[in-house]
Amino acid sequence: MTAPRSVLCALGGTDRDGMLVAIGASLADRTGSALSLLETHLELSLMGPDAVAPAPIISPQVEAETTAERERRLQRLAGSVGHPEARCEALPGPAQTVLSQASQRDDVAWLVAGDRGGSVLRAVLQGSVTRGLLDHAGCPVAVVTPDATTAALTDPHAVVCAVGESAGARRTVEVAAELAGALDTTLVVVHAVDDDGGPRQSVDPLLGELLSQVPAGVPARGVAVTGSPVDALVDALHEEHAGVVVTGAPGRGLLRAALGGSVPHTLLGRLDRQIAVVVPDH
CATH class of the missing domain: 3.40.50.620 (HUPs)
Structure with missing residues (x-):
């Protein structure tokens, strides 16, 4: 059994x-x-x-x-x-x-x-266990930021999900949709692209494809924005008053993330009362 x-x-x-x-x-x-x-x-x-x-x-x-x-x-x-x-x-x-x-x-x-919060560099210097787990966990990691409480789950208003062109986007949306359904709230899928005029044409079809996998009972919509993915996510969290944000795993070690940038790690340093769910790509 x-x-x-x-x-x-x-x-x-x-x-x-x-x-x-x-x-x-x-x-x-x-x-x-x-x-x-x-x-x-x-x-x-x-x-x-x-x-x-x-x-x-x-x-x-x-x-x-x-x-x-x-x-x-x-x-x-x-x-x-x-x-x-x-x-x-x-x-x-x-x-x-x-x-x-x-x-x-x-x-x-x-x-x-x-998670103790702060920048990815601070996490490296302090030896953050949670940040180091994000690429190695065998399941989604719900990262509880310093000021987060149960209200993030009991009164979430929305679940915001960050997606990109990576192969892990479908799995990230799948986890976010399951969570939104369990919390009886709306799923907002956000795709941010650089403001260079090039990739924007592919954004709407990508969102449409990802939203098509969301179960019928879960209200969901997509948002395409230009600019920094982290800025877009923080803006969406504030606009939706969302208690939970879902994103893919960094895909690199903590030190490499500090040197080369990482959406999940940078985002964790900018959250206040939200819970971040990081989905591994395996």
Whole structure:
């Protein structure tokens, strides 16, 4: 029998975990999925004597917990959002590696992870686990920005989806349409092109093709704009009062994204209360 789909919340023993779990539970409820909580931690025995704890700093109480104590704490968190049956795990190891492997599980449909915000360069310097996951996760990653709350899902107004000419555009729209349907809201597909007079003729047919795959029960429309994709998306988010934006994965490592530019990473630095869903191209 096929395992039920699940929403996996990536936790780190910080004061932000409560909101991440609440958002994960809301996503699970609306998509008909199970809820799973996974907390990662580095065992001191696996770290060198001169190792420095990564940011954000974990409280001494959490750091001293045993695996069983961590999992009981996670179970209490799950119960507080109405999911006492949630699968709760506390696994040692580098967070990005553990989460990337967990996201490949057959049952995991969504990964919820927090982000500290800021530029992609800041993410490189601080070693952002979530930003590093975007190209390696086995499922869409719902990135929770610092000021995001459950209102992004309970009162989203619209789901804005960014598309381009890449082969991954169909998959990105498919995920965005599923999410818009689950949230009972409108899907707005945005395609931005450079203002050079050339590619504009291909925009409308592309939007028409992508919109044709949206299920009939999901209200959807396309918007073609010229200029910066990030500016176009931010404008669309504000105009639609949208709580969620969906985009494709960067398709490059975090350092290369910092040097060469990346729509998802740049967009994450400009969001305030929205949740960004990044869809891998595999």
